[in-house]
Amino acid sequence: MGMTEAAFRTVYEEYRGPLFRFAYRLTGSREVAEDLAHDCFVSLFHGGFDERRGPLKTYLYAAMRNLARKHYRDSGREEPGYDIDSPVDAAPLEGMISRETAATVHCAVELLPLLQREAIVLFEYEELALEEISKIVNADVGAVKSRLSRARENLRRCLAPVMKGAAR
């Protein structure tokens, strides 16, 4: 049922960075990302992986996504931003625009509803294909494209002052 240590080591070395970064970008916290990555890998080691489930890569990202969503449910953070159609309030970013751009982008991504956030993180940061993302988030490609489009719309609105500054 579980994996051998040698097989696990190969998977761990390949995915420790990507899965940690994915968790970090979903949760915005290094500590939480470490906890989730730990749980994800330990669960893989004990539970093993059945190739009939599909590619290991999408399986791992989906497992991490589920852990992140559980974390949000447990911490009660999911509700306000979960709705796919929720408009994002950019007001908290107003005071940040003059500060570091990276921090502003971080906040803008964190303000996105969860479904939009995971779509943009998987597409823009993890550079996964739409088909892969659709498997990970258990939605069809059309839904993923719609989430990406809304996420971009929200990010453009939130980051408009930074984008103007960058264009000057």
Add this chain to the structure above:
Amino acid sequence: MIDREMMERDEELRKLLRQWEAPEPGKELDARVWNTIRQGRPARRRVWLPVAAGVILVAVSAKLWMPAAHSGNIETRVDAVGFRPVADGMITVMKAGEK
């Protein structure tokens, strides 16, 4: 093809998003993962192990103690050989010394 079209359309936003870099996982994560794995059991099982050990200990102690309580020197036996019921079952109250 679709992916490339979407990326090209948002190249400006993409460049901006790339300015937010995620940190790399630290050595602490590696240590935690390998420690858990080498202990050979999931965290939940580790939590229950002391509880299970306690229950077993109590059960074994009880088993050892119970036969000891029954095998003491106090033993009650009723020998009914030669017993004859009283013919007249009436109760008679007698003072001490009376016959």
